[in-house]
Amino acid sequence: MPKSGQGTKGPMERRTLLQREETRELFIPVVAVALALVLGAVLVKLGGKSPVAAYSALVRGAFGGVGNLAETLINVTPLIFTGLAVAFSFRCGLFNIGAEGQLIMGQVASAWVGFALTGLPAFVHMPLALVAGVAAGAAWGAVPGYLKARLGVHEVINTIMMNYIALYLSHYLVIGPLKAPGPLPVTPTIAPAARLWRFLPPTRLHLGVVLAVAAVWLVYYVLFRTTLGYEIRAVGQNPEAARYGGISVRRNIVLAMVISGGLAGAAGAVQVLGLQYKFLDIFSFTGYGFDGIAVALLGRNHPLGVLAAACLFGTLARGAILMQSIARIPKEIIGIVQATIVLFVAADEIIRRFIAPRRKAAPAAAAQAALNGVEGGADHGA
Amino acid sequence: MVEMRGITVTFPGVVANDNVSIDVYPGEILALLGENGAGKTTLMNVLYGLYRPDRGEIRVRGKPVSIRDPNDAIRLGLGMVHQHFMLIPPFTVAENIVLGTEPVGAGGVLDMARAVRDVKDLSAKYGLAVDPGARVENISVGMQQRVEILKALYRGAEVLILDEPTAVLTPQEVDELAGIMRNLASQGKAIIFITHKLKEVMAISDRVTVLRRGKVVGTVPTRETTPEDLARMMVGRDVVLSVEKGPARTGDVVLRVEDIHVKSARGLPALRGVSFEVRAGEIVGIAGIEGNGQSELVEALTGLRKVSSGRISVGGIDITNRPPRDVITKGVGHIPEDRQRRGLVLNFSIAENLILERYHRPPFARGINLDFRAVRGYARKLISEFDVRTPSENVRVGALSGGNQQKVVVARELSLGPRLLIASQPTRGLDVGAIEFVHRRLVSQRDEGKAILLVSLELDEIMSLSDRILVLYEGRIVGSMKAEEATEQEIGFLMAGGRRGPAADAEMEAQAGMRAGGERDAKVGAGHEGAHGTAHLVAT
Ligand SMILES: Nc1ncnc2c1ncn2[C@@H]1O[C@H](COP(=O)(O)OP(=O)(O)OP(=O)(O)O)[C@@H](O)[C@H]1O
Ligand SMILES: [Mg+2]
Numbered sequence: 060m061p062k063s064g065q066g067t068k069g070p071m072e073r074r075t076l077l078q079r080e081e082t083r084e085l086f087i088p089v090v091a092v093a094l095a096l097v098l099g100a101v102l103v104k105l106g107g108k109s110p111v112a113a114y115s116a117l118v119r120g121a122f123g124g125v126g127n128l129a130e131t132l133i134n135v136t137p138l139i140f141t142g143l144a145v146a147f148s149f150r151c152g153l154f155n156i157g158a159e160g161q162l163i164m165g166q167v168a169s170a171w172v173g174f175a176l177t178g179l180p181a182f183v184h185m186p187l188a189l190v191a192g193v194a195a196g197a198a199w200g201a202v203p204g205y206l207k208a209r210l211g212v213h214e215v216i217n218t219i220m221m222n223y224i225a226l227y228l229s230h231y232l233v234i235g236p237l238k239a240p241g242p243l244p245v246t247p248t249i250a251p252a253a254r255l256w257r258f259l260p261p262t263r264l265h266l267g268v269v270l271a272v273a274a275v276w277l278v279y280y281v282l283f284r285t286t287l288g289y290e291i292r293a294v295g296q297n298p299e300a301a302r303y304g305g306i307s308v309r310r311n312i313v314l315a316m317v318i319s320g321g322l323a324g325a326a327g328a329v330q331v332l333g334l335q336y337k338f339l340d341i342f343s344f345t346g347y348g349f350d351g352i353a354v355a356l357l358g359r360n361h362p363l364g365v366l367a368a369a370c371l372f373g374t375l376a377r378g379a380i381l382m383q384s385i386a387r388i389p390k391e392i393i394g395i396v397q398a399t400i401v402l403f404v405a406a407d408e409i410i411r412r413f414i415a416p417r418r419k420a421a422p423a424a425a426a427q428a429a430l431n432g433v434e435g436g437a438d439h440g441a
Numbered sequence: 442m443v444e445m446r447g448i449t450v451t452f453p454g455v456v457a458n459d460n461v462s463i464d465v466y467p468g469e470i471l472a473l474l475g476e477n478g479a480g481k482t483t484l485m486n487v488l489y490g491l492y493r494p495d496r497g498e499i500r501v502r503g504k505p506v507s508i509r510d511p512n513d514a515i516r517l518g519l520g521m522v523h524q525h526f527m528l529i530p531p532f533t534v535a536e537n538i539v540l541g542t543e544p545v546g547a548g549g550v551l552d553m554a555r556a557v558r559d560v561k562d563l564s565a566k567y568g569l570a571v572d573p574g575a576r577v578e579n580i581s582v583g584m585q586q587r588v589e590i591l592k593a594l595y596r597g598a599e600v601l602i603l604d605e606p607t608a609v610l611t612p613q614e615v616d617e618l619a620g621i622m623r624n625l626a627s628q629g630k631a632i633i634f635i636t637h638k639l640k641e642v643m644a645i646s647d648r649v650t651v652l653r654r655g656k657v658v659g660t661v662p663t664r665e666t667t668p669e670d671l672a673r674m675m676v677g678r679d680v681v682l683s684v685e686k687g688p689a690r691t692g693d694v695v696l697r698v699e700d701i702h703v704k705s706a707r708g709l710p711a712l713r714g715v716s717f718e719v720r721a722g723e724i725v726g727i728a729g730i731e732g733n734g735q736s737e738l739v740e741a742l743t744g745l746r747k748v749s750s751g752r753i754s755v756g757g758i759d760i761t762n763r764p765p766r767d768v769i770t771k772g773v774g775h776i777p778e779d780r781q782r783r784g785l786v787l788n789f790s791i792a793e794n795l796i797l798e799r800y801h802r803p804p805f806a807r808g809i810n811l812d813f814r815a816v817r818g819y820a821r822k823l824i825s826e827f828d829v830r831t832p833s834e835n836v837r838v839g840a841l842s843g844g845n846q847q848k849v850v851v852a853r854e855l856s857l858g859p860r861l862l863i864a865s866q867p868t869r870g871l872d873v874g875a876i877e878f879v880h881r882r883l884v885s886q887r888d889e890g891k892a893i894l895l896v897s898l899e900l901d902e903i904m905s906l907s908d909r910i911l912v913l914y915e916g917r918i919v920g921s922m923k924a925e926e927a928t929e930q931e932i933g934f935l936m937a938g939g940r941r942g943p944a945a946d947a948e949m950e951a952q953a954g955m956r957a958g959g960e961r962d963a964k965v966g967a968g969h970e971g972a973h974g975t976a977h978l979v980a981t
Contacts, residue, residue: 284810284811284813285809285810285811286800286801286806286809286810286811287809288811289793289800289811290800292786292789293786293789293797296786296787296788296789297782297783297785297786297787297788299782299783300782300783300784300785300786300797301786302745302765303743303745303765303775303777303783303784303797304765304769304797304798305764305765305766305769305798306766307764307766
């Protein structure tokens, strides 16, 4: 370290760049991803394989040819929805761990509306089935939202419990009332009129991906352009100030959970209506809901960030399979990479402290964050 | 002991410190004075290793040093007490003081007995009485500050930085703090303290360094200067340090409070039968020592806290236990006592904060959409009108200096044009120029026929702004007088729980009225009219 503050030109320029808000928001996630990929490479190397071969297999697996690309996008689609769901609730200061359960309910509801109604034209049936999935997810989110708003029960506990209720309820429905004839625990196949258009045959790529991108825009718009978004963000940032300003904290908590649940429900809906065409008994969670948490975290709870993070996670998941079959490298390596990304992003202090060049604003922000935790409000100045 | 030379710190769009040099010697108290946003906090954060300067040099005991984080600062014998304390409320005083540098006994176990002993020794040595076993959440703000100072001393601080330490203290606590500071200085510590109160600068400091817009205007020995000179140095013009106002022309009753009872957050009675009125065109000041029910009163009036009995009306309309938005729509503005906890969303921009109560109404709301053009335009107007020092309306409020944050709150509430303004500590953290401005605005609101309820811990402010003064003590109004007839002694006496003359009589009658009134609200109201009338008689 040179004498205090006798900054040379280089670091100063870098600092000004890093001081820009957007750069700062991007910085940590990008570094986290890069570090995690390096770690993955090291692990591959330790396993006696070539990291270059591994990653090139991964890239080919994800992007090589229209077919792979389509499958990758199919992977990305539900992650966008669940990532948005978690991010939306985060913006209101809520941690929706229940995207998984909301997604399951979305699947069940969409499947049911999809097969139970017949003879409807596609332009009615498909939206109806979609709406049913969204509504079911929303209802599943509303319960913990209501409990939080009314009774102050922590949403983390309730959303987790709702996940299990959804899991076992769906299990019951698919071996009972909604079961298709035959030995398997599945619902009947949905009517063709309820299916999402597969617009790139012979691939399975379906309209869901378009809907997902539309949802990104919609969430962005709601959060940052509407009075509702203003309220939700105010409640998330400082509920006490929101209340003081005349905003109903309770109402926004319920609403945020309803919308969040709806988005997760949409993830389930597009899986059923675009891909599976039925609901099959799931004996354990799909994982999309939980991955949504990681996606939201990496995407910094910003819709565009969620889009990027979902693409990354979807790509990694898809590429890992090919990496395993072509380069004979266990796909669990990619699981480790993903987990590392989450770790680095969640514990961004690690990056701040050891990797990022020192910046003035960062320590202050950290001090403030620490203080926020303790007192719920900090003055950088005063 | 400490020298800062040519310190320059820039933030996007602002030069917070521009080639600033200061020094402080052992045994000396240096006051740092300057307008809001002049760069005082930034300079101290640089010294404490929270910010890195773009240029400049720091020397401690003559040696150039590099302070990269607070740990470096602590090692060099620097200690800082932030305006917003960094204590852990459920921990005890001793635990908080030793936190991070805990004495460890055999087997790496925390040696609490020794910690308590150390704390006792330290507090005896510097004359800072504290109860090591008390939980921080249960002690007064003044005590918490002592704990912060002890924490710094425990870490071996030879240089103590105090950022606006008196902003949250009662006058008595300020006197005590002054004593502590002088005592520390006499033991060879160097102290740098930031304040906006010229009286304190004159009473406590040995030298004063004045900053303006990031630059040092000058450093003068306190003995050779006057408050007027200092104010001029700070602001660059003459400042009227007293409030100019004509007699009040009062109109109809705007706020009527009838025998309200309110519980505190901990469920204890905080207000025990408070009744009073505020009329259009007058400023009513509530005096009292912190914790005598002021916060609960303000919260009850603004719909933020439930009233367990009694009635509140604004302009004849009952607003008892109505939600905050209803109260706002009835024309009640509220400058909250704590701008950070309640008044602002720190991560929102200035523009977003300025519409906190009216984002849902035109011209800011259009259907479900927010019209950001309108929002920003409005913000730019208020920023220039209220002289908020910022490069743009899109800056995060949290990045503003403390005083400028306060200006945002004041600007928002005053521009609501409320028929009743409840102003709690409206000038907390403001510089003299800004205080003058806010006081003038409050008086002009009054003259426009608005009703103003002023709650302040600062007796000076209450005395100089109010037309009528009510004294709150243990949840009751124990005194009510015309401002021009009030003396500081009398109010101080009442604030401390003393009783005297008609005020005490009124209060006793009020209690009698309450007993006679029974439980039913209507009856309480009726049975109370007499007592209330008496109180008012005293008042007018
Ligand atoms: N973290 C930050 N990011 C951006 N700007 C900042 C930051 N901290 C301070 N500033 C700016 O630097 C300037 C100086 O702020 P500082 O807090 O040092 O003022 P101050 O003298 O302490 O004022 P006050 O008396 O109001 O507390 C202000 O214009 C402020 O907006
Ligand atoms: Mg400051």
